[in-house]
Amino acid sequence: MLIGVPKEIKNNENRVGLTPAGVAELRKHGHTLFVQAGAGLGSGFSDEEYETAGAALLPTIAEVYDQAEMIIKVKEPIAEEYALIKENQLLFTYFHFASGEELTHAMLARKAVCLAYETVELPNRALPLLIPMSEVAGRMAPQEGAKYLEKPLKGRGILLGGVPGVKPAEVLVLGGGVVGTQAAKVAAGLGARVTIMDISLNRLRELDDFMPKNVVTQYSNEYNIREAIKTADLIVGAVLIPGAKAPHLITRDMLKTMRPGTVVVDVAVDQGGCIETCHPTTHENPTYIIDDVVHYCVANMPGAVPYTSTLALTNATLPYAVKLANLGWQAACRRDPALRLGLNVVQGEVVYKGVADAWNLPLVDVESVLEAATV
Numbered sequence: 001m002l003i004g005v006p007k008e009i010k011n012n013e014n015r016v017g018l019t020p021a022g023v024a025e026l027r028k029h030g031h032t033l034f035v036q037a038g039a040g041l042g043s044g045f046s047d048e049e050y051e052t053a054g055a056a057l058l059p060t061i062a063e064v065y066d067q068a069e070m071i072i073k074v075k076e077p078i079a080e081e082y083a084l085i086k087e088n089q090l091l092f093t094y095f096h097f098a099s100g101e102e103l104t105h106a107m108l109a110r111k112a113v114c115l116a117y118e119t120v121e122l123p124n125r126a127l128p129l130l131i132p133m134s135e136v137a138g139r140m141a142p143q144e145g146a147k148y149l150e151k152p153l154k155g156r157g158i159l160l161g162g163v164p165g166v167k168p169a170e171v172l173v174l175g176g177g178v179v180g181t182q183a184a185k186v187a188a189g190l191g192a193r194v195t196i197m198d199i200s201l202n203r204l205r206e207l208d209d210f211m212p213k214n215v216v217t218q219y220s221n222e223y224n225i226r227e228a229i230k231t232a233d234l235i236v237g238a239v240l241i242p243g244a245k246a247p248h249l250i251t252r253d254m255l256k257t258m259r260p261g262t263v264v265v266d267v268a269v270d271q272g273g274c275i276e277t278c279h280p281t282t283h284e285n286p287t288y289i290i291d292d293v294v295h296y297c298v299a300n301m302p303g304a305v306p307y308t309s310t311l312a313l314t315n316a317t318l319p320y321a322v323k324l325a326n327l328g329w330q331a332a333c334r335r336d337p338a339l340r341l342g343l344n345v346v347q348g349e350v351v352y353k354g355v356a357d358a359w360n361l362p363l364v365d366v367e368s369v370l371e372a373a374t375v
Contacts, residue, residue, distance in 0.1 A: 001031045001325040004068025006061045007039040010075045012283035014042025014306035017072040017093065019314045020053040022321070027054035031325045036064045043310040065089075070329075072321055074313065075300060076103055087111040088347065090329050092321060094118055094133075097344050098245045098358040099272040104345065105359075111348040113329055117317065118270075119242055119352060120342035127242060128338070129320070131178050132312035134267075136302040138182025138238065141265045142171065142190060144301070145234040148263045148287060148294050155294055156261030158233050161191025168192045172228050174220065174249050174274060175238035176203045179267045183236045188215045195228055225249055230257050237266035237274040244354035245272040252276050252290075260292035269297040330370055340366060 003026060005018045016039050018026075023033045033055040037047055047057055058064050065071065065084035073093035077085065079102075085091065087110065095116040097104045107114050117129035127134075142160065149169065151157035162168030171187040173180045176198030184196045188211065196211070197220035198204055204217040211217075218224055229235060229250065239246050246268040255277060266278040273279070277290045280299040287296050302309035320339060323332045333340040344352040349364040356363035 001328075002067055002069045003031055003033050003321075003325060004064040004071045005033065005035045005039055005055075006064045006071065006073060006081075007036045008042075008074055008303075009061070009080065010078055010300060010303075013075055013300050013303045015074040015300075015303050015310045015313065016040045016043050016045065016306075017074050017313075018318075018321075019043075019310055020045055020049040020055075022314045022318045023050055023053040023055045025318060026322060026325060029322055029326055032056070034058050034064050034067045036061055040310075043306040045310075070321075070324060072317070074303075074310075076100065077106075079106075082106045082110065085110040085112050088113060090115065090324065092117070092317070092324065094270075095344055096270045097352070097355040099270060101359050104350075104355060104361070107345045108348050108350070112345070113343070113347060114345040115324070115329065115333075115339070115342040116344045116352075117342070119344060119354075120320065120338050121242060122338050129313075129316050129342075130240075132316045133302045133309065134178040134240075135182050136305060136309050136312060137267045138179035139186050140301050140305070141179070141183040141236045141238070141267055142187040142192070142234065144286075144296055144298075145171070145187075145236065145263050145265045146190065148296055149233060149261070151261075153287070153294070154261065154289060155263050156233055156259065160187065160234070169233040170231050171195070171234045171236065172232040173197065173236045173238055174225070175240065175268075176200065176207050176217075177238060177240060179240070180236065180238035181207065183238055183267075184211060184215050187234070187236075188212045192234070195232075197224065197228070220249070222249075226254060226257065229254060229262075230259075232258070233262060235262065235264045235275075237264065237268045237278070239268050239274040240271060242354065245358055246274040248274060248276040250275040250277075255291040255293050258291075258293050261294065262292075263294045263296065265296045267301065269299050273297065333366075334370055340370070343369075
Protein backbone atom coordinates (compact mmCIF):
# COMPACT_ATOMS: atom_id res chain seq x y z
CA MET A 1 0.00 0.00 0.00
CA LEU A 2 1.08 3.58 -0.63
CA ILE A 3 1.09 5.36 2.73
CA GLY A 4 1.50 9.11 3.29
CA VAL A 5 2.58 10.97 6.41
CA PRO A 6 1.98 14.72 6.03
CA LYS A 7 3.29 17.47 8.27
CA GLU A 8 0.65 18.59 10.76
CA ILE A 9 -0.52 22.15 10.09
CA LYS A 10 -2.89 22.73 13.00
CA ASN A 11 -1.75 25.60 15.24
CA ASN A 12 1.35 24.59 17.24
CA GLU A 13 0.85 20.91 16.48
CA ASN A 14 4.32 19.43 16.59
CA ARG A 15 3.41 15.75 16.68
CA VAL A 16 3.74 13.55 13.60
CA GLY A 17 1.64 10.56 12.61
CA LEU A 18 4.46 8.03 12.40
CA THR A 19 7.98 7.73 13.82
CA PRO A 20 10.94 6.50 11.76
CA ALA A 21 10.58 3.18 13.63
CA GLY A 22 7.00 2.98 12.41
CA VAL A 23 8.13 3.65 8.86
CA ALA A 24 10.71 0.85 9.11
CA GLU A 25 8.08 -1.60 10.39
CA LEU A 26 5.66 -0.83 7.55
CA ARG A 27 8.52 -1.12 5.04
CA LYS A 28 9.23 -4.62 6.40
CA HIS A 29 5.72 -5.55 5.30
CA GLY A 30 6.41 -4.31 1.78
CA HIS A 31 4.61 -0.97 1.86
CA THR A 32 5.77 2.32 0.33
CA LEU A 33 6.00 5.32 2.64
CA PHE A 34 5.87 8.96 1.58
CA VAL A 35 6.79 11.43 4.33
CA GLN A 36 6.57 15.19 3.88
CA ALA A 37 9.91 16.86 4.36
CA GLY A 38 10.15 18.33 7.86
CA ALA A 39 7.12 16.39 9.14
CA GLY A 40 8.99 14.98 12.13
CA LEU A 41 11.18 17.92 13.08
CA GLY A 42 8.78 19.21 15.74
CA SER A 43 8.89 15.82 17.44
CA GLY A 44 12.65 15.52 17.22
CA PHE A 45 12.87 13.22 14.17
CA SER A 46 15.02 14.34 11.24
CA ASP A 47 14.37 13.82 7.54
CA GLU A 48 17.53 11.71 7.43
CA GLU A 49 16.06 9.32 10.02
CA TYR A 50 12.98 8.83 7.88
CA GLU A 51 15.07 8.24 4.76
CA THR A 52 17.24 5.74 6.61
CA ALA A 53 14.06 3.94 7.71
CA GLY A 54 13.03 3.64 4.06
CA ALA A 55 10.64 6.54 3.44
CA ALA A 56 10.63 8.68 0.33
CA LEU A 57 10.59 12.38 1.23
CA LEU A 58 8.21 14.67 -0.64
CA PRO A 59 8.51 18.45 -0.44
CA THR A 60 4.83 19.43 -0.13
CA ILE A 61 1.71 18.26 1.64
CA ALA A 62 -0.15 18.22 -1.69
CA GLU A 63 2.27 15.66 -3.09
CA VAL A 64 1.85 13.42 -0.05
CA TYR A 65 -1.94 13.40 -0.38
CA ASP A 66 -1.69 12.89 -4.13
CA GLN A 67 0.55 9.82 -3.84
CA ALA A 68 -1.01 8.05 -0.87
CA GLU A 69 -3.79 5.50 -0.65
CA MET A 70 -3.73 5.79 3.16
CA ILE A 71 -2.89 8.94 5.13
CA ILE A 72 -1.63 8.52 8.70
CA LYS A 73 -1.97 11.73 10.72
CA VAL A 74 -2.39 12.94 14.27
CA LYS A 75 -5.08 15.62 14.08
CA GLU A 76 -8.13 16.00 11.89
CA PRO A 77 -7.67 17.66 8.49
CA ILE A 78 -8.23 21.41 8.57
CA ALA A 79 -9.91 23.49 5.88
CA GLU A 80 -6.85 23.96 3.70
CA GLU A 81 -6.41 20.19 3.49
CA TYR A 82 -9.97 19.35 2.45
CA ALA A 83 -9.38 19.81 -1.29
CA LEU A 84 -6.31 17.54 -1.15
CA ILE A 85 -8.29 14.51 0.01
CA LYS A 86 -9.21 12.03 -2.73
CA GLU A 87 -12.32 9.90 -3.08
CA ASN A 88 -11.85 6.49 -1.42
CA GLN A 89 -8.65 7.65 0.29
CA LEU A 90 -8.25 6.14 3.76
CA LEU A 91 -7.56 8.68 6.51
CA PHE A 92 -6.34 7.19 9.80
CA THR A 93 -6.24 9.91 12.47
CA TYR A 94 -8.13 11.62 15.30
CA PHE A 95 -11.30 13.19 13.89
CA HIS A 96 -13.70 14.03 16.77
CA PHE A 97 -16.51 14.48 14.24
CA ALA A 98 -19.14 15.01 16.93
CA SER A 99 -17.63 18.41 17.71
CA GLY A 100 -16.90 19.41 14.09
CA GLU A 101 -19.89 19.90 11.81
CA GLU A 102 -17.87 21.58 9.03
CA LEU A 103 -15.30 18.77 9.11
CA THR A 104 -18.05 16.13 8.99
CA HIS A 105 -19.67 17.64 5.91
CA ALA A 106 -16.29 18.17 4.26
CA MET A 107 -15.33 14.50 4.65
CA LEU A 108 -18.75 13.42 3.39
CA ALA A 109 -18.28 15.61 0.33
CA ARG A 110 -14.79 14.24 -0.34
CA LYS A 111 -16.14 10.66 -0.09
CA ALA A 112 -13.11 9.63 1.92
CA VAL A 113 -12.85 6.63 4.25
CA CYS A 114 -12.42 8.14 7.71
CA LEU A 115 -11.20 5.77 10.42
CA ALA A 116 -11.04 7.65 13.71
CA TYR A 117 -8.50 6.73 16.36
CA GLU A 118 -10.84 7.83 19.12
CA THR A 119 -13.62 5.33 18.34
CA VAL A 120 -11.53 2.19 17.82
CA GLU A 121 -12.92 0.19 20.74
CA LEU A 122 -12.04 -3.16 22.29
CA PRO A 123 -14.69 -5.57 23.64
CA ASN A 124 -13.93 -4.38 27.19
CA ARG A 125 -14.84 -0.81 26.10
CA ALA A 126 -11.20 0.35 26.22
CA LEU A 127 -10.15 2.84 23.54
CA PRO A 128 -6.61 1.71 22.67
CA LEU A 129 -5.75 4.58 20.32
CA LEU A 130 -7.16 7.27 22.59
CA ILE A 131 -5.57 5.97 25.79
CA PRO A 132 -1.97 7.12 25.15
CA MET A 133 -2.99 10.71 24.39
CA SER A 134 -5.47 10.66 27.27
CA GLU A 135 -2.62 9.62 29.54
CA VAL A 136 -0.50 12.52 28.29
CA ALA A 137 -3.33 15.07 28.49
CA GLY A 138 -4.39 13.83 31.92
CA ARG A 139 -0.89 14.20 33.31
CA MET A 140 -0.54 17.62 31.70
CA ALA A 141 -3.82 18.99 33.08
CA PRO A 142 -2.63 19.61 36.68
CA GLN A 143 0.68 20.89 35.32
CA GLU A 144 -1.09 23.50 33.18
CA GLY A 145 -3.62 24.22 35.90
CA ALA A 146 -0.86 24.84 38.44
CA LYS A 147 0.74 27.33 36.09
CA TYR A 148 -2.46 29.28 35.46
CA LEU A 149 -3.28 29.41 39.15
CA GLU A 150 -0.38 31.86 39.42
CA LYS A 151 -1.51 35.45 40.00
CA PRO A 152 0.36 37.00 37.03
CA LEU A 153 -1.64 34.62 34.83
CA LYS A 154 -4.93 35.73 36.47
CA GLY A 155 -5.27 32.71 38.75
CA ARG A 156 -6.00 32.68 42.49
CA GLY A 157 -2.33 32.86 43.37
CA ILE A 158 -2.30 29.52 45.13
CA LEU A 159 0.42 26.87 45.09
CA LEU A 160 -1.06 23.51 44.19
CA GLY A 161 0.76 21.61 46.91
CA GLY A 162 0.79 24.32 49.56
CA VAL A 163 3.67 24.52 52.08
CA PRO A 164 3.99 23.53 55.76
CA GLY A 165 1.46 25.58 57.66
CA VAL A 166 -0.54 26.52 54.55
CA LYS A 167 -3.14 24.13 53.17
CA PRO A 168 -2.81 22.94 49.56
CA ALA A 169 -5.13 23.67 46.66
CA GLU A 170 -8.45 21.90 46.17
CA VAL A 171 -8.62 20.06 42.84
CA LEU A 172 -11.88 18.69 41.40
CA VAL A 173 -11.62 16.07 38.64
CA LEU A 174 -14.81 15.33 36.69
CA GLY A 175 -14.56 11.80 35.29
CA GLY A 176 -12.74 8.73 36.53
CA GLY A 177 -11.51 7.36 33.22
CA VAL A 178 -7.97 7.48 31.84
CA VAL A 179 -7.71 11.29 31.77
CA GLY A 180 -9.25 11.75 35.19
CA THR A 181 -7.18 9.02 36.80
CA GLN A 182 -3.92 10.43 35.44
CA ALA A 183 -4.90 13.98 36.39
CA ALA A 184 -5.78 12.92 39.95
CA LYS A 185 -2.51 11.02 40.35
CA VAL A 186 -0.38 13.97 39.27
CA ALA A 187 -2.35 16.53 41.28
CA ALA A 188 -2.13 14.30 44.35
CA GLY A 189 1.57 13.76 43.75
CA LEU A 190 2.06 17.53 43.80
CA GLY A 191 0.36 17.60 47.21
CA ALA A 192 -3.09 18.92 46.30
CA ARG A 193 -6.29 17.70 47.91
CA VAL A 194 -8.20 15.98 45.12
CA THR A 195 -11.84 15.02 44.67
CA ILE A 196 -12.57 12.75 41.71
CA MET A 197 -16.18 12.31 40.56
CA ASP A 198 -17.76 9.67 38.35
CA ILE A 199 -21.21 8.19 37.75
CA SER A 200 -19.94 4.61 38.06
CA LEU A 201 -19.85 3.35 41.64
CA ASN A 202 -17.72 0.42 40.53
CA ARG A 203 -15.16 2.80 39.09
CA LEU A 204 -15.19 4.88 42.25
CA ARG A 205 -14.54 1.74 44.28
CA GLU A 206 -11.57 0.89 42.07
CA LEU A 207 -10.17 4.41 42.39
CA ASP A 208 -10.64 4.36 46.14
CA ASP A 209 -8.55 1.19 46.34
CA PHE A 210 -5.41 2.53 44.67
CA MET A 211 -5.46 6.31 44.95
CA PRO A 212 -3.34 7.98 47.65
CA LYS A 213 -4.99 9.26 50.81
CA ASN A 214 -5.22 12.85 49.57
CA VAL A 215 -7.66 11.72 46.85
CA VAL A 216 -11.32 11.21 47.76
CA THR A 217 -14.06 9.86 45.51
CA GLN A 218 -17.56 11.26 45.18
CA TYR A 219 -20.56 10.29 43.11
CA SER A 220 -21.13 12.71 40.23
CA ASN A 221 -24.46 14.51 40.06
CA GLU A 222 -25.49 18.11 39.59
CA TYR A 223 -25.93 18.81 43.30
CA ASN A 224 -22.51 17.48 44.25
CA ILE A 225 -20.83 19.31 41.38
CA ARG A 226 -22.50 22.60 42.32
CA GLU A 227 -21.26 22.24 45.88
CA ALA A 228 -17.73 21.16 44.97
CA ILE A 229 -16.99 23.97 42.51
CA LYS A 230 -17.59 26.59 45.21
CA THR A 231 -14.33 25.65 46.93
CA ALA A 232 -12.30 24.16 44.06
CA ASP A 233 -9.19 26.01 42.95
CA LEU A 234 -8.61 23.84 39.88
CA ILE A 235 -11.25 21.88 37.95
CA VAL A 236 -10.28 19.28 35.37
CA GLY A 237 -12.95 18.24 32.87
CA ALA A 238 -12.25 14.61 31.94
CA VAL A 239 -15.56 13.27 30.67
CA LEU A 240 -15.74 11.22 27.47
CA ILE A 241 -18.55 9.53 25.59
CA PRO A 242 -16.82 7.72 22.69
CA GLY A 243 -17.60 9.40 19.38
CA ALA A 244 -20.27 11.68 20.83
CA LYS A 245 -20.45 15.14 22.35
CA ALA A 246 -19.47 15.43 25.98
CA PRO A 247 -22.29 16.45 28.36
CA HIS A 248 -22.14 19.89 29.99
CA LEU A 249 -21.60 19.12 33.66
CA ILE A 250 -20.75 22.74 34.51
CA THR A 251 -23.13 25.28 33.03
CA ARG A 252 -22.68 29.00 32.51
CA ASP A 253 -24.69 29.93 35.59
CA MET A 254 -22.40 27.85 37.81
CA LEU A 255 -19.38 30.06 37.07
CA LYS A 256 -20.77 32.81 39.28
CA THR A 257 -20.54 30.49 42.28
CA MET A 258 -16.81 29.90 41.80
CA ARG A 259 -14.12 31.99 43.43
CA PRO A 260 -12.34 34.55 41.22
CA GLY A 261 -9.18 33.06 39.77
CA THR A 262 -10.44 29.49 39.72
CA VAL A 263 -8.90 27.60 36.79
CA VAL A 264 -10.77 25.10 34.61
CA VAL A 265 -8.89 22.75 32.28
CA ASP A 266 -11.36 21.06 29.94
CA VAL A 267 -9.58 18.07 28.43
CA ALA A 268 -12.89 17.04 26.83
CA VAL A 269 -12.91 20.12 24.58
CA ASP A 270 -12.09 17.92 21.55
CA GLN A 271 -15.54 16.40 21.97
CA GLY A 272 -17.32 19.69 22.64
CA GLY A 273 -16.23 20.08 26.27
CA CYS A 274 -17.95 19.18 29.54
CA ILE A 275 -17.95 22.82 30.67
CA GLU A 276 -20.51 24.90 28.81
CA THR A 277 -18.34 28.01 28.55
CA CYS A 278 -15.38 26.16 27.05
CA HIS A 279 -14.41 26.46 23.41
CA PRO A 280 -11.20 25.24 21.74
CA THR A 281 -8.08 27.33 22.21
CA THR A 282 -4.51 26.92 20.97
CA HIS A 283 -1.09 26.66 22.55
CA GLU A 284 -0.47 30.14 21.16
CA ASN A 285 -3.50 31.60 22.98
CA PRO A 286 -4.43 28.94 25.52
CA THR A 287 -6.70 30.76 27.96
CA TYR A 288 -9.55 33.22 28.26
CA ILE A 289 -11.58 34.48 31.22
CA ILE A 290 -15.33 34.40 31.80
CA ASP A 291 -16.80 35.59 35.11
CA ASP A 292 -13.26 35.75 36.56
CA VAL A 293 -12.75 32.03 35.88
CA VAL A 294 -9.66 31.15 33.84
CA HIS A 295 -10.48 28.70 31.04
CA TYR A 296 -7.69 26.54 29.58
CA CYS A 297 -9.18 24.65 26.63
CA VAL A 298 -6.34 23.71 24.29
CA ALA A 299 -7.70 21.08 21.91
CA ASN A 300 -4.36 19.38 21.29
CA MET A 301 -2.68 19.44 24.68
CA PRO A 302 -0.27 16.56 23.90
CA GLY A 303 1.09 18.62 21.00
CA ALA A 304 3.07 20.61 23.56
CA VAL A 305 5.14 17.52 24.42
CA PRO A 306 5.48 16.07 20.92
CA TYR A 307 8.43 13.76 21.46
CA THR A 308 6.69 11.85 24.24
CA SER A 309 3.32 12.02 22.50
CA THR A 310 4.49 10.85 19.08
CA LEU A 311 6.30 7.84 20.51
CA ALA A 312 3.30 6.92 22.67
CA LEU A 313 0.86 7.34 19.78
CA THR A 314 2.89 5.29 17.28
CA ASN A 315 3.27 2.51 19.86
CA ALA A 316 -0.53 2.24 19.89
CA THR A 317 -1.46 2.93 16.26
CA LEU A 318 1.24 0.96 14.44
CA PRO A 319 -0.25 -2.55 14.85
CA TYR A 320 -3.54 -1.27 13.44
CA ALA A 321 -1.80 0.62 10.62
CA VAL A 322 0.04 -2.57 9.65
CA LYS A 323 -3.25 -4.49 9.63
CA LEU A 324 -4.95 -1.85 7.47
CA ALA A 325 -2.03 -1.74 5.04
CA ASN A 326 -1.63 -5.51 4.79
CA LEU A 327 -5.30 -6.38 4.37
CA GLY A 328 -6.88 -3.19 3.04
CA TRP A 329 -9.40 -1.29 5.15
CA GLN A 330 -12.40 -3.43 4.20
CA ALA A 331 -10.89 -6.80 5.06
CA ALA A 332 -9.17 -5.39 8.16
CA CYS A 333 -12.43 -3.96 9.47
CA ARG A 334 -14.34 -7.16 8.73
CA ARG A 335 -11.81 -9.21 10.69
CA ASP A 336 -11.28 -6.79 13.58
CA PRO A 337 -14.41 -5.50 15.36
CA ALA A 338 -12.34 -2.85 17.17
CA LEU A 339 -11.18 -1.36 13.85
CA ARG A 340 -14.69 -1.59 12.44
CA LEU A 341 -15.90 0.69 15.24
CA GLY A 342 -13.28 3.20 14.12
CA LEU A 343 -15.13 3.77 10.85
CA ASN A 344 -17.06 7.05 11.14
CA VAL A 345 -17.55 8.32 7.59
CA VAL A 346 -17.22 6.06 4.55
CA GLN A 347 -17.53 7.23 0.94
CA GLY A 348 -20.14 9.89 1.61
CA GLU A 349 -22.06 8.05 4.35
CA VAL A 350 -22.06 8.38 8.14
CA VAL A 351 -21.63 4.94 9.72
CA TYR A 352 -21.09 5.90 13.38
CA LYS A 353 -24.14 6.65 15.52
CA GLY A 354 -22.54 9.36 17.66
CA VAL A 355 -21.68 11.39 14.57
CA ALA A 356 -25.10 10.93 12.98
CA ASP A 357 -26.81 11.97 16.22
CA ALA A 358 -24.59 15.02 16.68
CA TRP A 359 -25.53 16.55 13.34
CA ASN A 360 -28.92 14.92 12.60
CA LEU A 361 -27.54 12.99 9.65
CA PRO A 362 -28.74 9.65 8.27
CA LEU A 363 -26.97 6.65 9.76
CA VAL A 364 -25.95 3.85 7.41
CA ASP A 365 -25.20 0.38 8.73
CA VAL A 366 -21.44 -0.13 8.61
CA GLU A 367 -21.85 -3.75 7.53
CA SER A 368 -23.68 -2.76 4.36
CA VAL A 369 -21.00 -0.18 3.58
CA LEU A 370 -18.24 -2.77 4.05
CA GLU A 371 -19.98 -5.08 1.61
CA ALA A 372 -20.74 -2.44 -1.00
CA ALA A 373 -17.64 -0.22 -0.79
CA THR A 374 -14.91 -0.43 -3.37
CA VAL A 375 -11.25 -0.03 -2.50
